[in-house]
Amino acid sequence: MRENSLRAIWAQRGSALGGWLTVPSAMSAEIMAHAGFDWVCVDMQHGMIDFSHLVPMLQGISSTDTVPLARVPRNEPGIIGKCLDAGAWGVIVPMVNSREEALEAVAACRYAPQGIRSYGPLRANYYAGFDYFTRANGEVTCIVMVETKIAVDRVEEIVSVPGVDAVYVGPADLSVTLGLAPAPDHDEPIFTDALDKVLDACRRHDVVPGIAGNSETAVKRLEQGFRFVEVASDARLLGIGAGLALEHVRPRTGSEAKSAYL
Amino acid sequence: MRENSLRAIWAQRGSALGGWLTVPSAMSAEIMAHAGFDWVCVDMQHGMIDFSHLVPMLQGISSTDTVPLARVPRNEPGIIGKCLDAGAWGVIVPMVNSREEALEAVAACRYAPQGIRSYGPLRANYYAGFDYFTRANGEVTCIVMVETKIAVDRVEEIVSVPGVDAVYVGPADLSVTLGLAPAPDHDEPIFTDALDKVLDACRRHDVVPGIAGNSETAVKRLEQGFRFVEVASDARLLGIGAGLALEHVRPRTGSEAKSAYL
């Protein structure tokens, strides 16, 4: 029997560090899951990933204790249910901009009477144990994304929805809707105030505040009080890491660099 | 019409830096190919990669100027031909331990009368241009691996085979067959002498010396005279990179690290 260890970390007021998976491969998922993250999230929204990739990726992750999550491409009960049936211990739901949308996200994650999730946890039974049904409503994590100006304005109503376990801020989308360039961080007050507002609402409603980013921003976010924090993504590790490796070696070749994509 | 730019680099006595692909994904291949490597190699020997992955990976690479190579799982003309037909500009053939095996590797890469390659360059035509056949024998790169004690002993007879364009040393296998632990580098004379012997034979026969490794060893190898040098692999970028990112952030969480795989 496996438990969703995110709940234990958060119960002890700890912070959970995560890895982001956008490459549709169970092998890269397995490598990332072994790196020591508390959680990894299979990104079906912006990653090049569909449900047909999710299942083997979850299998690759399942030989570790890292908690598998899935970001769904939309707030819709069909795809949320599929991800949970496949053995994700929780979902990250993008673009939740209102109390109603938060209610829908929660309902899709819970069996009746708390919600409308349909029964059939085929792989979840194998992953979590055949007592899954009796524990699922208590263990499955529902994480809603607050990533627009309007969502920040309404963050109070969103985090007050029972069953919202955590909020995940998307700084890039938040930036764009605030009129800034998409980036993991900004110094502009309009941006930092928004983060503060989310943190404050989470604190008052005992909802875990989370946020996307990288290993640099993660240090800052932990200090700010975020407790569900992205540290690295597969695509950036590959693209930026390869670029740094080449920068280290290229000057010794006497030839010029080929490109500078990253 | 595309040319195999490795030939131009080598003709100008330049060094070609490479990335190694072991994750069976066209998306990670495309990311790696954009990082600025001179070449990337799809590893069908030790990578989790089969021909069914090779084709989309080559397609992912083909939107860049990076030269695509394939390491075949064995020295056999069927699989060598398939990789070339799919649009690899060359193959790296493992475990070439004799002149006879080098002759076989070369023959598999060349159309008659230089070799026995069977005609049917389906995707190579689309990748390289429909004049592919007329150029293939001159452009396709045949790289043989010298990676055992016995191969080093016979390196002279191997590099003297006409059509062997480059040698690729596998330090890990070389280490093992020399009685050392598998590693990208060793200070033991038995190891360094072997590299010297390969470099010397290559120099005298005008064959390009190449070697596997990482961004640290690459600097050293370039100084030693290797001109076809691995700088990074997708699996190490992910595994080691994620570990470093976590090391950077974890101490700030107050919790202990989960694992230390890498």
Added chain:
Amino acid sequence: MRENSLRAIWAQRGSALGGWLTVPSAMSAEIMAHAGFDWVCVDMQHGMIDFSHLVPMLQGISSTDTVPLARVPRNEPGIIGKCLDAGAWGVIVPMVNSREEALEAVAACRYAPQGIRSYGPLRANYYAGFDYFTRANGEVTCIVMVETKIAVDRVEEIVSVPGVDAVYVGPADLSVTLGLAPAPDHDEPIFTDALDKVLDACRRHDVVPGIAGNSETAVKRLEQGFRFVEVASDARLLGIGAGLALEHVRPRTGSEAKSAYL
């Protein structure tokens, strides 16, 4: 030209026995389709199956006379249309809880003027014959799931929607919404009354009553009047079958059993 033989079975007041497919494999689909079922259903809701698996699974089924159906993950015309275009002879639509939802399900299955299905039966033409369009509205089967307390309460309005060919009861979800544990059967009157109510409504509106289950419950369901009945699923045949095989042999090994998942 192929016909949907479910219609002939039902026209003769016969009962159609089915197999359930949750493993994303065209090989297991082909094996199941050869076993003698009247129909098999590719489960895209709770099975580990996406559209990318559905197409090869339908191809594996198509060398038999077994009728291929698909359970869609949600009541939405895009995915219903895709399944039918791929050659499913009908869809099972989950969580139909109202007359309006039944109307939407039917509309998605029929070309104008009876519905809003978009034209483009690419594989259906190859499967059913190039006169498919002229027959499709008459042959494609629209099966709606009645699987919640609320749906049973409204079963009359659901089955009275023209074009609803059959109802498929999901006993597990029905149990959960009735406050019972998810199971294929219960003796509680609240459960048995619900089945009676569905059967009665179907009889009066000449809609075929169907239900999920296994080979034990199937015998009972046929006696109760259900005429579209699940007999076995791939996952249970594997999991339970392997467990029984081991139980038969294990005591002879002197060692203890490893697990008892099922």
Added chain:
Amino acid sequence: MRENSLRAIWAQRGSALGGWLTVPSAMSAEIMAHAGFDWVCVDMQHGMIDFSHLVPMLQGISSTDTVPLARVPRNEPGIIGKCLDAGAWGVIVPMVNSREEALEAVAACRYAPQGIRSYGPLRANYYAGFDYFTRANGEVTCIVMVETKIAVDRVEEIVSVPGVDAVYVGPADLSVTLGLAPAPDHDEPIFTDALDKVLDACRRHDVVPGIAGNSETAVKRLEQGFRFVEVASDARLLGIGAGLALEHVRPRTGSEAKSAYL
């Protein structure tokens, strides 16, 4: 940096000829993309194609200058965003029957403040260049399908939505909703009047008129003023082409033809 060359063609009042992709294969996509079409469209509505196929198909296309488009299975921002993030230069949105639906399609294609597209152009960055975000709202093409009687009736309100770049008529669905057999062309005034009405509305609102068809109808459509015109599809090239090849040869075998599917 790549640009969406459809915009340049249309800016010069030129016509863009396209190929249609329904076979879920990156190899057939690459072959089609090399044939000289101005654009190819990966059909996720009626093609046997899911997002998991789209990504490698786009990679196969990306080694050419042919503009890649995707037809989404439904007018929903989640799937539209995924296709654009994967590197499609535009989407064709089916069954747009009202101004409201056109507004939704446009919004899904544009970042704030013009729309609601979520940020995360993973592969689009690699395909189009890392300045993608700054150019995306101006370059991504939003093409709405006018393919029902009701849509033709409302074509004026549809094409007047800012951000609708082109209209794509689906003659088969239009035929069906007009009470005709599904076909690429009809002589009936009810059909030809509908095309005229679309052409006229497009002209007045400076929206590009487009239409599905084949190489015969394409000639006629160009004369009529359509400037975004399907010329061929992979499935028809295979099915009809193979049939014609056999017709040419079969009489010489003395045996009778096996079938006449197409």
Added chain:
Amino acid sequence: MRENSLRAIWAQRGSALGGWLTVPSAMSAEIMAHAGFDWVCVDMQHGMIDFSHLVPMLQGISSTDTVPLARVPRNEPGIIGKCLDAGAWGVIVPMVNSREEALEAVAACRYAPQGIRSYGPLRANYYAGFDYFTRANGEVTCIVMVETKIAVDRVEEIVSVPGVDAVYVGPADLSVTLGLAPAPDHDEPIFTDALDKVLDACRRHDVVPGIAGNSETAVKRLEQGFRFVEVASDARLLGIGAGLALEHVRPRTGSEAKSAYL
């Protein structure tokens, strides 16, 4: 129970027309198999196709009466056995250049005592019937390629091997080994004499002569006496067909053609 209809065609001195499959897709395979060919061959040598593609492709073909064959990438019993177990009714073995190699090809196709094929016809049982084993040695077709100068020189010894059912000439490889450009046909006596020699040897040993080509060469080959003749390939139908369609339409656009790959 299905029979290998090639044997019936040949027993009646008929000619069998074939389609060639190089695109790794079960959908294109199904379309091609419905076109009316007597046989289709899945090309695992020069096609972009591996065993993982072969199985679904055979499933796509199996809903038709077209005989499925596989060209293996090499003359090796492991892969030949896998193709036959998957339900291919025969194999085409490339580069058979001697009596010994022909003996090996035949042995790989036959169960003891005629050969060394290993037992385990998993999918063949479903495709051909559960009496497959009793019929396999008599029905499975072993076709060896004579496609080099040396093979033509030794054609007599090759076709005299018991169990060689047919010879398949590869004109492109034959051309290359004869010093000509790779092409489906040549007028040079060195080429035409080679074909005559193969035809003559086949006639005297009652082995079916076959040859690759297209719909133009097929007419000529039938007249020459070949009875197992390629008429079309998927890749050429797509590439050439799309090019012709564009040639037909492009001049009406006022713009110039983009490319001329084919």
Added chain:
Amino acid sequence: MRENSLRAIWAQRGSALGGWLTVPSAMSAEIMAHAGFDWVCVDMQHGMIDFSHLVPMLQGISSTDTVPLARVPRNEPGIIGKCLDAGAWGVIVPMVNSREEALEAVAACRYAPQGIRSYGPLRANYYAGFDYFTRANGEVTCIVMVETKIAVDRVEEIVSVPGVDAVYVGPADLSVTLGLAPAPDHDEPIFTDALDKVLDACRRHDVVPGIAGNSETAVKRLEQGFRFVEVASDARLLGIGAGLALEHVRPRTGSEAKSAYL
């Protein structure tokens, strides 16, 4: 750090019960691996399975303690090395008919100096632990198939090869080469004598005797002294299990059975 528990079972003179995987699916593999088998074997010889399926199947198995093995399609070091690198704890090598072939099988499984295995245990490191290399030669299991008359005749020389850990008898192929019908068991002395001979040789050389079969034959085999025994296969569980379920229910339908494949 994981150990190969087969070694512990055998060291205690226990018997290991196994499941056979022929369906190319990681989901069916995961279900089978959870059923309680001591080992499961991914069959790349007669299963519809290639290396591209092996890797995800091994990932599906890896969340259990069941030992993963692979049957390779041929006795060749390239494919044996790939399976071990992917994390199989051992290989079953078919058609080992001589001491030389047994030596080759063993060499392919061991690093120097005991063998010729090439270094690069990419996924094995993640599966078994990063000390894999130091333990691999001692833990990886090399199992050779004795499945022909000639192999039984030479069984003494085969089992005496150092490094052969177990023998696996293939009763079907053995039957065929003995002139019997392929079957898991026979009463003919020619067959029973062969089994006795293998058992006797194994006993004298302390090699584990193993054999294919089903849950009925397994009981008998354990009594005979076999200690590595197949109990069930995925394909038979599906095909036979579905048939039995239908037999149980069909008579109650009033309709006749559709087929009797199994």
